[in-house]
Amino acid sequence: MMSIEPVLFYIFSTILVIAAAAVVTVRNPVYAALCLVLAFFTCAAIWLMLEAEFLALVLILVYVGAVMVLFLFVIMMLDINLARSKEGFIKYLPAGGFVALLIFIEMCIVLGPENFGIEVTGEPLKHAADYSNTKELGVTLYTQYVYPFEIAGALLLLAIVAAIALTMRKRPDSKYQDPAMQVAVRREDRVRIVKMATEKKQ
Amino acid sequence: MAFEIPNFTPALPEIFLLTMICVVLVVDLFLTDKNRSITYLLSQATLLGAAVLTVVVQSAVPEYTFSGMFVNDGMGTVLKLFIYLSTAVVFIYSREYLMERNLFKGEFFVLALFSVLGMMVMVSANNLLTIYLGLEVLSLALVALVALNRDSSISSEAAMKYFVLGAIASGMLLYGMSMLYGATGSLDHTEIASFIEQGSTDDIVLKFALVFIVIGLAFKLGAVPFHMWVPDVYEGAPTAITLFISSAPKIAAFAMLMRLLVEGLGGLLVHWQDMLIIIAVLSIIAGNVIAIAQTNLKRMLAYSTISHVGFLMLGIIAGTSDGYSAGMFYVIVYALMSLAAFGMIILLSRSGFEADTLEDFKGLNQRSPWFAFMMLITMFSMAGVPPTVGFYAKLAVLSAVVEIGLVWLAVLAVVFSVIGAFYYLRVIKFMYFDKAVDTTPISGAYDMRAVMSANGVIILLLGIYPTGLIALCVSVMP
Incomplete structure (x- = not known):
């Protein structure tokens, strides 16, 4: 069956x-x-x-x-x-298609059953129902692979720093509120009393 | 499952550096632009501290930790020390340049230190996973550095090209690595090497993996025919960043070649030797010939880098201990020369002006005989004229190639380096025999001028007494 x-x-x-x-x-x-x-x-x-x-x-x-x-x-x-993204597609198709075909054929030859067939690699292990995939992964990741794990963490920190460095800009013309200044405002800052002579109706 | 706590001591320099990166990142937040020099000094102190730690934890016999993913050996120690040295010199050279262009920000130092971390991980990698992660840390930091001058469209274009082509290269490398894992069942260099030793080297999957790995490496090194990004990135990036890209990462790239091809895939020498010969020959030819047509000095030096990468590969192609130490000597010397050459462009540049065309070097002798002499030494050294150190570097790799019977390769390399001498000598002709168009006196901070002079003098002195550095490179090779 x-x-x-x-x-x-x-x-x-x-x-x-x-x-x-x-x-x-x-x-x-x-x-x-x-x-x-x-x-x-x-x-x-x-x-x-x-x-x-x-x-x-x-x-x-x-x-x-x-x-x-x-x-x-x-x-x-x-x-x-x-x-625009399709520009030159036809022009590059023959060369690109040829290379892609070549790589495809090579991959078929190499990745075929004689190298990666079930007789060569053996059948994948079957585990019992109580086997915890997550636990195994966690144990390996935080013990044996702790060094690459830490580097990956550093890589993420780097990505954040790089992204902020490249995109954040203080624009001089952007308007924003500063609550501290709003609270500390005094009457003299906002109101100006101007003394002027009375105007006569012409 | 029993798990032993790994020995952290060999990785102390890396741990220290990562900690200090976080410190620099946070301290920089509280500084105003006026006090930005504190970030600079802190970064220099970080490099110094890492260097001290590297010397303290060095070990003569290879020391493995983190389940065999990290190796601390003589080659690693020496290469790391030269990475710190060239990064420190880059910081000194670029300080004023960055200030004048409003790029003297904490991000520059944080990103540069991150790339140093990536390089250290690569230098000490004994596992496909760590070598790849180190490479990604390095590339991502470099891409961000190239794009740091956000308002310049040429820099953004260069960063984009660098990023996209780097991603393709990473893809190639990863695919090759996955095939390697499929064939050997391991990511560990030592285990891969012993697997290849036991089995037949004619395994088609291994060869298939090797092709992708070599292509990925050639992309990252900027060797022909995968060199298209090099001139654009060198020209587009701010000169201070070009200076950085062309020095320390080349040392790390050499380490990557050694760890991956020699230590991991040493058993496949017969196969990668032929591939590297093709790449090296094309690099030496194309680099030297195309450089002649350049009028922009940064582009010219980019093509010269390509040819130097070809020469560097010659040492690895030899596949002997002599060849590897010659390659190591070559890459260290190259980093020194590259620092001097790009440093000179920075020295001649000033606010709002880039001295990156050949014309800008006209009559440098009238403006400053001393620095014209320094540039003369650098150019002679790059061309491989005795008694500068560049001559010994070329001699060492060529004799390694001749030793294994590839005389035609050595002859071809010599012929094309003679052709290449033309464009180096043209710079000298401009400096000494042409009238100065621009007569502004040479400025530059005192520390930069002092280090610049030391850099040139070292190139000359190492050329007269090269034995010390050569002996050092030989002693750390297995």
Whole structure:
């Protein structure tokens, strides 16, 4: 009897490949972002089948839930000139297509079953129901991989510093309120009593 | 699961640096523009402290910690010390330049120190993951530095090119690394090396991984045919940043080549040797020939960097201990020369004026004979004319290549460095035989002029007595 797993795998991977191809080929950038969401979803499903439950859920929560939503916002906010981004597409298609095809064929040769087939790598380990994927991941991450984990933390701090350094600017013409000054204001600052002679009606 | 607390001592310099980055970041918040020099002094003190710690924790035999992800060995110590030195010199050279251009801000120092951290991680990496993370810290900090002058469109364009091409290169490198993991089942350099030693080197997956890794590395090094970003970034970035990019990160790039190709994939020498030969030959040819056509000094030096990267690879191509130490000697010497050359552009620049065209060097001898002489030494050294140190650097890598029987490669490299001598000599001709167009006296702070002079004198002195530095490079190679 054939198990359900290969069937599910082929369904998900077919959708994944089609969605990934659509990301770079569809005309509308909003559709492209949505196709990327679909690709993430199916990818998460495949990870789930590999018993990487935590990573699969994180992929959906972080990438689909947060990153892609932001992406969609950015795409909708910006006025992207589609005609310009497609400029020269036909001109570069033969060379680019040829190189892509070449790399594709090479990848097919290298990544085929003789190198990565189930006979070579062995069947993935099956774990019991009480096996906690999250715990294992956490233990490895905070013990064996603590050094790369810390560097990744430094990288995030750097990203924040860089982003603020490049985008924050104090504009001299921007108007803002300073509550301290508002509270400390005195009558003399606001009202000026001007003595002037009475005007006569002409 | 039993877990041993890792030994933190070998990584003390990195820990100290990261702590000090946070301190600089916070202290800078409370400073006004008038007191910004405190940030500068604090950054210099940080580099000094890291250098002291690096010397204190050095170890003659390789010392591994953090589950084998971090290695502390002689090569790492020496390269780290030269990274601190060149960064400190960059800070000294660029202080006035940045002040005049309103870029003398805390961010500059924080980002530069972050990139030093990335370089240190790369230098000490013994794992694919750490080498990649170190590289990302370095690249991200450099991209932000290039774009720091936000109102300049040429800087933004340069940063964009650097970022996009850097991302492509990272993608290539990561794909190669994932293949390597697929083939060997490990991210650890030591384990990968022993896997390759046991198995056959003809594994097609390993070769496939190697191609992507070499392409990624060539992109990051700026070697032909992956060099397109180098001239644009060098020209577009503020000169102080170009000075930085062209010095310390080259030392880190050498460390990356050593850690990844030699220590991790040393068993595949026969395969990456051929790939690197092609890249090195193309770099030496294209770098030297295209540099002749440049009128902008920064672009010219960018193409000269490309050819120097080719020479640097020659040492690694040799695949012998002599070759590696020659490569290390070359990269240290290159960093020194690059500091002197870009430092001179900064010295001649002033508020609202960039001395980055060849014309600006016309008649420098009349304006300042001493600094014209310093530039003369630097240019001679870059061209490889004795008795400057550049000659010994070229000699060392060439003799390493000749030793393994690749005489044609050495001959070709010599022929093209003679062609390359043309554009270095042209600068000298402009300085000594042309009349000065611009007769403003050379300004510049005293510390900068002193370090600049020391820099030039060291290039000359190392050329007369190169044995000390060569012996140091030989002693730290396995």
